[in-house]
Amino acid sequence: MNMEDDKEVSSFKELGVCEQLLEACDNLGWKTPSKIQALVLPHAFEGKDLIGLAQTGSGKTGAFAIPILQSLLENPQAFYACVLSPTRELAIQIAEQFEALGSGIGVKCTVLVGGVDQVQQSISLGKRPHIIVATPGRLVDHLSNTKGFSLRTLKYLVLDEADRLLNEDFEKVLDDILSAIPRERKTYLYSATMTKKVQKLQRACLRNPVKIEAASKYSTVDTLKQQYRFVPAKYKDCYLIYILTEMSGSTSMVFTRTCEATRFLALVLRNLGFRAIPISGQMTQAKRLGSLNKFKAGECNILICTDVASRGLDIPSVDMVINYDIPTNSKDYIHRVGRTARAGRSGVAISLVNQYELEWYLQIEKLIGKKLPEFEAQEEEVLLLSERVSEAKRISIMKIKEEGGNKRRRGGDDDEEEIQKFVGSNKNGKFSKKTKRK
Numbered sequence: 001m002n003m004e005d006d007k008e009v010s011s012f013k014e015l016g017v018c019e020q021l022l023e024a025c026d027n028l029g030w031k032t033p034s035k036i037q038a039l040v041l042p043h044a045f046e047g048k049d050l051i052g053l054a055q056t057g058s059g060k061t062g063a064f065a066i067p068i069l070q071s072l073l074e075n076p077q078a079f080y081a082c083v084l085s086p087t088r089e090l091a092i093q094i095a096e097q098f099e100a101l102g103s104g105i106g107v108k109c110t111v112l113v114g115g116v117d118q119v120q121q122s123i124s125l126g127k128r129p130h131i132i133v134a135t136p137g138r139l140v141d142h143l144s145n146t147k148g149f150s151l152r153t154l155k156y157l158v159l160d161e162a163d164r165l166l167n168e169d170f171e172k173v174l175d176d177i178l179s180a181i182p183r184e185r186k187t188y189l190y191s192a193t194m195t196k197k198v199q200k201l202q203r204a205c206l207r208n209p210v211k212i213e214a215a216s217k218y219s220t221v222d223t224l225k226q227q228y229r230f231v232p233a234k235y236k237d238c239y240l241i242y243i244l245t246e247m248s249g250s251t252s253m254v255f256t257r258t259c260e261a262t263r264f265l266a267l268v269l270r271n272l273g274f275r276a277i278p279i280s281g282q283m284t285q286a287k288r289l290g291s292l293n294k295f296k297a298g299e300c301n302i303l304i305c306t307d308v309a310s311r312g313l314d315i316p317s318v319d320m321v322i323n324y325d326i327p328t329n330s331k332d333y334i335h336r337v338g339r340t341a342r343a344g345r346s347g348v349a350i351s352l353v354n355q356y357e358l359e360w361y362l363q364i365e366k367l368i369g370k371k372l373p374e375f376e377a378q379e380e381e382v383l384l385l386s387e388r389v390s391e392a393k394r395i396s397i398m399k400i401k402e403e404g405g406n407k408r409r410r411g412g413d414d415d416e417e418e419i420q421k422f423v424g425s426n427k428n429g430k431f432s433k434k435t436k437r438k
Contacts, residue, residue, distance in 0.1 A: 015041045018070050024101045025066075034059030036214040041067060044188075049209040051162075052190040058214060060190045061097045064158050068131070069102050071155065078128035081156035082181070084136055084174075086164040087311055088113040088285055089292060094160060095133040107131060112138045115285025122146045136165065136173040143180050151181045161311050162189040163331075178205060192338060193331045224341035226349045226368075227375040228361065233354040235382065237268065237389050240324055242382045243350060243375070244274060244302065250319035250348075251295075253303045255310065255336050257325035259283075262304045265324065267396035269302060272388065276302040279309055310335040318342070323351040330363040350375050 012025050012033055033041065036054035043050060044067035054060050068081045083098075085091040095111045102109070110124045112134035118141065125132075125146055132139070132151075142149055159165045165174060187206050231239045244252065256262050259280035269276035277300040279291040288308075295303045296315055303309065310332055318340040327333050333351075340347030351372075353361045365371055 010038055012037075012066075016045050017041070017066060018073065020073065020105050021066055021070055021101065024104055025062075027104075028100055030059075030062065034062070034214075036060055036212070037063045037066070039212045039214055040064075043210045043212070044186075045070070047186065049186060049206045050188045050190075051206070051209050051211040052188065052214070053212065054190070054192065054214040060160070061094055062101070064160075064188045064190060065094075065098050065101050068156050068158075069098070069105070069107060072107070072130055073105060075155075076130070077153065077155075078130060079132065079151055079153055080130045081132070081158065082139070082151060082154055082177075083131070083133045083158040083160060084139070084165055084177070085133065086135070086161050086170070087308060088115060088135055089288065089309070090161065090311055091133045091135055092289070095131070098131050098133065102131075109133065112142055113285070114138050115288075118142075118145075122149070125149045136170050136177060140173045140176050143176070151177075154181045154185055156186045156188070157181060158188045158190070160190050162191045163193050164191075164311065193334050223346040224337060224349055225346070226337065226351075226372050228351040228353055228372045229375040229377065230353050230358075233356065235386065236324070236352055236354055237265075237393065238382050238385045239352055239377065240265075240322065241269075241272060241385050241389055242377060243322060244269070245385075247320055247348070251298075251301045251315075251317050252320040252322060253305060253309065253315075253318055253336075253339050254322045254324050255305055255307070255327070257306070257328070259306055261325070262306055264396060264400070266304045267399060268389070268392045269304070271392035271395050274302055275300045276304055278304045280306045281308045307332050307336070310339065315339065318347065320348040320350070323349070326351060326353055326357040326360045326364070328360055330360065330367045333364045333367070 010033065012022055012030070015033060015038065017025065034054075036052055036058050040050060040052055040063040044064070050064075052060060052063060054063075064083070072080050083091075083094055085094060091111055091113050095109045098107060098109045101107075108127065108129040109131040110121065110127075110129040110133075112121050112125075112132060114135060114137060118138075121138075121142065125142065126148070143151070164170070183205055187209070189206070189209075229239060240254065244254075254265065254276075256265060259282040262278035262280045266276045266278040277291045277294055279288050279295075283291070291300075291303065292309075292315075294300045298317075307327065321337050321340045323333070323336060327336065337347075337349040340349060351361060351364070
C-alpha cells in the first residue's frame with residue numbers, strides 16, 4: 001500500500017495524539033506536525049506496519065516515537081520498543097528525543113552502543129527500561145551475554161536509516177535480532193533514501209506495510225542552495241580555505257573520504273586560525289561525542305567528518321556543507337547535504353570536484369535529476385592563498401611526523417607511512433589505493 005499526500009497538515013490533537021504527549025510536543029516547540037508526521041501518525045495509531053520515506057531533518061524520529069509512547073501509556077511494560085540505528089551518535093540522539101518526549105510520563109530509555117562500557121549498560125538493562133535504542137552489534141552482544149535480558153515481549157521494532165541497516169554489513173546481526181524478538185509486533189522502517197533494498201524487507205517480517213513517501217525518493221529540500229566547483233586536484237585545499245574564509249561566520253561541516261583526511265584537514269585549518277575539529281570512525285566514542293558536543297555548543301564552528309556524521313544527526317545550526325571529497329556512493333550525497341537546511345531553514349551545499357572525481361559527481365547530478373550551478377570564484381584570488389596553505393600543510397605534516405615518531409618509539413607505525421596516510425594523496429593529486437575509501 002502506497003501513501004503520498006499533499007493534504008494540509010493538521011494539529012497533533014486532530015491526528016489523535018493524547019494530552020500528555022501534546023504537552024510534551026508543545027514543550028519541545030513542535031507547534032504543528034511535519035509532513036511525515038501528519039501522514040504517518042493516523043496509520044501508526046491504527047496499528048499498521050510502516051515504511052516511511054522522508055527528507056532528512058523532516059521529523060522522522062517524532063513520527064515513530066509519538067505512536068510508540070502513546071501505545072506504551074496504554075499498556076506500560078519493560079522492553080516495549082527497540083530502535084536500531086547504524087551509528088552510535090544517531091542512537092544517542094534518538095534516545096534523547098524519546099527521553100524529551102517521555103519526560104512527563106516517566107519513560108526509561110537505555111542506549112546500547114559500542115565504545116562504551118558494557119557492564120554499565122548491563123546494569124541499566126537490569127533496571128528494565130521501556131525503550132532500547134541500539135546499534136545492532138552491541139544489541140546482539142547483550143542478547144548473547146547479559147544474564148536475564150531478552151526481548152521476547154517486544155511490541156515495536158524500528159529500523160532508522162533502514163537502507164543502511166539492510167546492507168550486507170549488518171545482515172547477520174540483523175537476522176540474529178529478528179530471531180530473538182516476537183514475530184507478532186509492529187515494525188517501522190524509516191529512511192531518507194530507500195533503494196531496491198525494499199525487496200529485502202521480508203527479512204524484517206513486515207506485515208502488509210503502509211509505504212508513506214513525504215518526499216520524492218532522492219529529493220533535497222527547496223531551502224538548500226546546491227553548487228559545485230570543478231577544481232585542479234592540487235589546489236583543492238586552497239578552494240576549501242577560500243570558501244570557509246568567504247563564509248567565515250557560518251557553521252560548516254566538511255566531508256572527506258577517509259578518517260586520516262579529517263585529522264589532517266583539521267590540523268591545516270587550525271594552523272590557519274579556523275576553529276575546526278575532526279570526527280571519524282577511528283576516534284574513540286568519547287572523543288567522537290566530545291567533538292560533536294563542541295561543534296553543537298559553538299566552541300568550534302567547522303566539523304571535519306567522514307560519512308559517520310552524514311546520517312540522521314540533528315545539529316540545527318549548520319549553515320553549510322562542503323563536499324571536500326565527492327562520495328563514491330551518490331546516495332551518500334543526499335545524507336550529507338541533509339545536515340543543513342533542516343526544518344525549514346536555509347542552507348548551502350558546495351561540492352569541490354577534481355578531475356578524478358568527475359564520474360562520481362555526474363552520478364550525483366543524475367540521482368537528484370538536475371545540473372547544479374557553479375560556485376563563482378576568481379581562480380587568481382583563490383591561488384593567492386596557496387603560500388599560506390602550503391605552510392599550514394607543512395606544519396601539519398611535521399606534527400603528524402612527530403606523533404608518528406612517538407608512536408614508533410612506543411612500538412607503533414613508521415612515521416613516513418603515517419604522513420602518507422594523513423595526506424591521503426600522491427604527487428599528481430590522485431587518491432592512493434590505501435586511502436581511496438573510508
